[in-house]
Amino acid sequence: MPKQLTWDNTDDIGIRLSEMHPEINPVEVRFKDLHRYVTELPEFKDDPKLSNEGRLQAIQMAWHEEFLDRTQG
Numbered sequence: 001m002p003k004q005l006t007w008d009n010t011d012d013i014g015i016r017l018s019e020m021h022p023e024i025n026p027v028e029v030r031f032k033d034l035h036r037y038v039t040e041l042p043e044f045k046d047d048p049k050l051s052n053e054g055r056l057q058a059i060q061m062a063w064h065e066e067f068l069d070r071t072q073g
Contacts, residue, residue: 003043004043004045005041005043005044005045005046006044006045006046007046007050007051007055010055010058010059010061010062011062013041013044013059013063014026014059014060014061014062014063014064014065014066015062016041016043017037017038017041017059017066018063018066018067018070020037021037022070024067025067026060026064026067027060027064029060031053031056031057034056034059034060035048035051038051038056038059
């Protein structure tokens with residue numbers, strides 16, 4: 001995993017969010033809250049303003065894959 005995460009590191013962010021918030025079902029997370037979760041990650045070093053719906057959706061789906069692996073694996 002990269003030392004510093006940016007909006008382009010969707011899979012790595014999904015993994016980190018799954019580790020940080022194992023109790024949360026990502027498909028139930030609003031984009032506003034998802035944005036906050038991402039920008040609060042210690043490794044996240046990108047500009048919070050560069051976020052957009054497509055990036056957040058990609059992160060949410062990566063997180064969801066991790067969630068499914070953990071809960072249905």
